[in-house]
C-alpha cells in the first residue's frame with residue numbers, strides 16, 4: 001500500500017479523499033492555488049504545496065507543478081478527484097512516466113472512453129445498446145445529411161464534452177447549420193477539440209447510471225444504479241439510489257450490460273456507465289466516466305462500500321474482497337447538491353464569506369463539504385458548496401430525512417440552492433418517482 005498520496009484537487013472532494021487516506025494510514029499532500037491558502041483541504045492534509053495562481057490553468061490543471069509537488073514530497077500516488085485532471089489521459093501518462101500511481105484507469109482507457117463517439121462505437125460492438133445516431137460529423141453539410149436519417153429532434157454533441165457542455169438541441173433542418181457551428185465553437189474553446197457527433201434526442205427519458213469497480217485481477221462488480229434525472233442544463237442536481245423507476249428485471253439487464261461493457265474494454269478502477277432509459281424500459285448507453293463521480297456517496301450509503309478506499313486499494317494492486325453476489329441493496333439514499341447559485345436570479349454564481357454555518361446531523365445524515373464558518377467562497381471555481389446525503393430503510397423515510405436535514409442546514413453569506421431542493425422534494429413527479437430529465441425545464445426553471 002502507498003504510504004503517501006497527493007490529492008490533485010480542491011473543495012469537498014479533496015477533503016473526502018484526505019479522510020479516506022487518514023483512515024487507511026496513508027499520509028496526504030494537498031496542492032492549492034494562491035486563492036485557496038485558507039481552504040479546508042490544505043489544513044486537513046499532512047503537507048501542502050502551493051502550485052500557482054488562482055486560475056485553474058495555472059494551478060489545478062498545471063501538470064508540471066503537480067508532478068513536481070509529488071516528486072518533492074515523495075508521494076507515490078496521485079488521486080485526481082473529479083473534474084480538473086481526472087479524465088486527462090496525458091496526465092495519467094505523465095504520472096506513469098514519473099513512476100507515480102494515478103488513481104484511476106490507465107491513459108489508454110481514459111482516451112478511449114473520453115472520446116464519447118469512440119466509446120459509443122466500442123460499446124455498440126460489445127453488444128451494449130447505444131442511443132441511435134451518427135458517428136463523427138466533419139462538417140455542416142454532413143450534419144444535415146445525417147440529420148435527415150436520424151430525424152428531429154436530435155442533439156449535436158462534442159466528443160470531448162463533459163459537465164453538460166458542448167451539447168446542442170436541434171429541432172428542425174434550419175437549425176442544423178447554426179447548431180453545428182455553435183457546438184463546434186463551444187467545444188473547441190471549452191475542450192480544445194471541436195469534433196462533434198449526433199444522437200437522436202430521446203424524450204422523456206431518465207438518466208440512470210451504473211457504478212462499477214474493477215480490480216487488476218479481472219474481478220468486475222457492479223454496485224447498482226443511481227437515478228440522476230433531476231437536472232438543470234444537463235447537470236445533475238439531485239441523485240438517488242436505487243431508482244424508483246428501475247424494476248428488478250431492468251436492473252439485472254442493466255447490470256449485466258455494464259459488466260459486459262467494462263469487460264469489453266478491460267476496464268480498471270472505479271467507473272460509471274451512463275444510460276438513458278425510456279418509458280418502455282429500453283436503455284441506451286450514453287457515455288462512460290472514467291473517474292469518481294460527484295454523486296458516489298449515494299452508492300456508498302446503500303452498499304456500505306467506500307469507493308475512494310477501493311479506488312486506492314485497486315491502484316495499489318489489491319483484489320476486491322467481495323463479489324457480485326455480496327451486493328444486495330436494502331435501503332435508499334438521496335443526495336442534494338447545494339450550489340452557490342441564486343435560483344431567483346437565473347442561477348448566477350454567488351461568492352462571499354460564510355457568516356453562519358450549521359451542518360445537520362443525526363443518524364445516516366452526511367454532508368460532504370469544504371465549508372467552515374468565516375470561509376470565503378472564492379469566485380474562481382466550481383459553484384458546489386456541498387452535498388447533503390441521507391440514507392433510510394425506505395424511499396419515503398429517506399425523503400423525510402432529507403427534508404428534515406435541509407430544514408436544519410444553515411449557510412449564510414452566499415445564495416444557494418437548498419430551498420430549491422426542498423421544493424423539489426415535494427413535487428408530485430418526484431414523490432411518484434416518475435420525473436424525467438426535462439422535469440425542471442417543464443416546470444419553468446430556466447434550463
Ligand code: ADP
Nearest residue numbers: 082083084160161162163164236293294295382
Ligand atoms: P458527475 O457525473 O460526476 O456528476 P459532472 O458532469 O457533474 O459529473 O461533472 C463533475 C465535475 O467535473 C464538474 O465540476 C464539471 O464541471 C467537471 N467536468 C466534467 N467533465 C469535464 C470535462 N470534460 N472538462 C472539464 N470539466 C469537466
Ligand code: ADP
Nearest residue numbers: 131161162163164165199200201202207234437
Ligand atoms: P456530459 O458528458 O456533459 O455529462 P452526457 O452525454 O452525459 O454529457 O449528457 C448529459 C445530459 O444530457 C444527460 O444526462 C441527459 O439529460 C442529456 N442527454 C444527453 N444525450 C441525450 C440524448 N441523446 N437524448 C436526450 N437527452 C440527452
Ligand code: MG
Nearest residue numbers: 163164274287
Ligand atoms: Mg454525462
